[in-house]
Amino acid sequence: MRRIHAPADALYAAVVGLLGLIALAILVGPVLVVLAVSFTSEPSLRFPPQGFSLRWYAALIDPAQSGHIHEAALNSVTVALRAAGVATLVSGAAALWLRTRSGPAGRAVDLAFMSPLVLPMLSFGLAALILLTTIRVRPTLFWLSAGHLVVVAPYVLRTTAASLSQLGQPLLDSSASLGASRLYTFRRITLPIIAPGLAAGAFLAFMASMDNVPVSLFLSSARTDMLPIRLWGMIESSLDVRVAAASGVLVVSTTLLLLAMNRLVNLSRRISR
Amino acid sequence: MTAAASDLRAGAVARLRLSPPEWPLVAPLGLIFVGFFLAPLALLVWTSMHADAEMTRLGPESWMRFLGDPFYLKVAADTLLLGLKTVALTLVLGVAIGLIFLEASPAQRTALLFIIILPLLLSVVVRTFAWIVILGSEGVVSNAALALGLTSAPFSLLQTELGLIISLAQIELPLMLLPLLSVMGRIDPNLLDASRALGASRWRTLWRVILPLSAPGLTAGCLLVFASSTAAFISQSVIGGGRLIYMPLVIWQQSIVVYNWPFAAVVSLCLLISVLGVIGVIHWLGRRVRA
Numbered sequence: 001m002r003r004i005h006a007p008a009d010a011l012y013a014a015v016v017g018l019l020g021l022i023a024l025a026i027l028v029g030p031v032l033v034v035l036a037v038s039f040t041s042e043p044s045l046r047f048p049p050q051g052f053s054l055r056w057y058a059a060l061i062d063p064a065q066s067g068h069i070h071e072a073a074l075n076s077v078t079v080a081l082r083a084a085g086v087a088t089l090v091s092g093a094a095a096l097w098l099r100t101r102s103g104p105a106g107r108a109v110d111l112a113f114m115s116p117l118v119l120p121m122l123s124f125g126l127a128a129l130i131l132l133t134t135i136r137v138r139p140t141l142f143w144l145s146a147g148h149l150v151v152v153a154p155y156v157l158r159t160t161a162a163s164l165s166q167l168g169q170p171l172l173d174s175s176a177s178l179g180a181s182r183l184y185t186f187r188r189i190t191l192p193i194i195a196p197g198l199a200a201g202a203f204l205a206f207m208a209s210m211d212n213v214p215v216s217l218f219l220s221s222a223r224t225d226m227l228p229i230r231l232w233g234m235i236e237s238s239l240d241v242r243v244a245a246a247s248g249v250l251v252v253s254t255t256l257l258l259l260a261m262n263r264l265v266n267l268s269r270r271i272s273r
Numbered sequence: 274m275t276a277a278a279s280d281l282r283a284g285a286v287a288r289l290r291l292s293p294p295e296w297p298l299v300a301p302l303g304l305i306f307v308g309f310f311l312a313p314l315a316l317l318v319w320t321s322m323h324a325d326a327e328m329t330r331l332g333p334e335s336w337m338r339f340l341g342d343p344f345y346l347k348v349a350a351d352t353l354l355l356g357l358k359t360v361a362l363t364l365v366l367g368v369a370i371g372l373i374f375l376e377a378s379p380a381q382r383t384a385l386l387f388i389i390i391l392p393l394l395l396s397v398v399v400r401t402f403a404w405i406v407i408l409g410s411e412g413v414v415s416n417a418a419l420a421l422g423l424t425s426a427p428f429s430l431l432q433t434e435l436g437l438i439i440s441l442a443q444i445e446l447p448l449m450l451l452p453l454l455s456v457m458g459r460i461d462p463n464l465l466d467a468s469r470a471l472g473a474s475r476w477r478t479l480w481r482v483i484l485p486l487s488a489p490g491l492t493a494g495c496l497l498v499f500a501s502s503t504a505a506f507i508s509q510s511v512i513g514g515g516r517l518i519y520m521p522l523v524i525w526q527q528s529i530v531v532y533n534w535p536f537a538a539v540v541s542l543c544l545l546i547s548v549l550g551v552i553g554v555i556h557w558l559g560r561r562v563r564a
Contacts, residue, residue, distance in 0.1 A: 008474045008475070008476055009475045012474070012475040012479070015369075016373065019365060019366060020369040020370055020373045022369075023367070023369055023370050023446065026442055026446065027389065027392050027443060027447075028388055029413075030392075030404060030407060031392060031400075031403065033403050033413060034399060034400075034402060034403040034406065044411070045405065045406045045411070046411045047406050047407070047411070047412055089301070090301040090305060091302055093298040093299065094298060094303070096295075096298050097295055097296070097298035097299035098299070109303075112306065113302065116310070117497070117500075118497065118548075118552060119545060119548070119549075120503065120504035120521070120544050120548055122504050122506055122521050122524055122525075122541065122544070123314075123524070123542065123544055123545045124310065124313065124314065126317065126524060126528050126534075126537055126538065126541050127313035127314050127316060127317035127538075127541070128309070128313045130313065130317060130320055130534060130538070131309075131313040134316060147309070149305060150306065150310045153302060153305075153306075157302075207394045210396070211394075211396045211397055211398075213397060213506060213507050214506065217506065217525065218528070218529070227396075228396055228397070228398045231396075231398045231399075231402070232507055235402055235405070235511055236510075236511065239405070243402055244406075246399075247399040247403070250395065250396050251395060251399065254394050254395050254396075257394075258390060258391055258394060262387070267390070268387055268390055269386070271390065272386055272390075272451050272454050272455050272458070
């Protein structure tokens, strides 16, 4: 019976294989290209790069030339740590509350908290700028962190809710009927079960904040420059090869962080669940 | 039940009843959400109802200016079309990867997930920058076409819609793949074997078994890709250059360069509403396919 479909099945394998290859090339190609170009010895972005050198990395490290990039990177890390840290606390707590509320009200609250993932955050960025101007405060790193917090909170909520789904009510009931206080139950049962989810969420929130453009675009200024906005400015004004070196640093550090998180909390599995 | 056990049970029940209320758990995120998400968005609506850039009087003029100008309506239509085209491309590429994922061994699946998640975590600015190197006139595509004799002169795909959609596909593909693979990973392999054993070709198995079972993942992926690609300010402005204009660029120009906040607010709200509208349609389509 299989014979009948032999030509069609061969075509299927060819089409799926070809499209899959194109998809993988589109996914991975740019990462490799940007790494290769960062080692060029020329002041141009030609590919394949001409010659090998570390001059753009040296230029990137040099505080005299690239001090403003360092400052922007430091601001981004500061904001990302604050936003991810607070998001982990408040979203983790909110996930505990949402766990027992599967009715329409609970679902509506959950949908509202998750909405920053789908709504155009550029609109929110503008709205946040208008709010700060209306209440007459200068957008400092504090306000940038607050803006990022709203955008990255859903990541923690999602990963924590996923790990909470493994926490059965009987487990909590038996802990209570054995005389454990709620705090003790939380410390000894709930927390160990959700800890990997919290960690994965905190990591995703940190990375999302580091990469945030829509909010930083409106809330950052010369004084509170953020890394993605600074790099974007460098791309728009002149095709500075230091952007390639900065990209190389980001590629390597992101890869290492992802490897570490995979080892610690099996991140890949967790976000593809 | 013995007296001791009953005592213990009563104690547990009492403890449960005396337990503190749970709402403080959700209060912090709720307050942050209301104060720093809903309040600004309400203020955005209020701002959009002002007639002039100085916000001295209320009036529908900002809305009329957007809705009555064919240029801005075309920008809006282009933005939504860009989103739909990106969804179409990522859908085809995503399903192809999904089918490979279905037949992959556990070790291959782990590697594939790594390849999908790494670009997702990598900065959008870095990925957009990479596409400049690839699509430019001295870039990979142009040089390869020259070497293969497909073209006689170097060419650039920058500032073209095709170039923008290809680069957006790279940025959005992980968002399509994560929900899709999670649903596809749960398909019972026996169903595929059964379909084959009953004489279905692989195409028929794809159409009648795999895709219907993947519908929830496909819907979720399409939603995320559409929402993200219509608002992808960096890619749209860097790859599209000044030549391709979409709503995010108009929002940025009107608010940061021209300082016309009411008009920027109008464009922001139109982007928000139209994205929500299309998401509603995709959601509805997804449910119809499943039903």
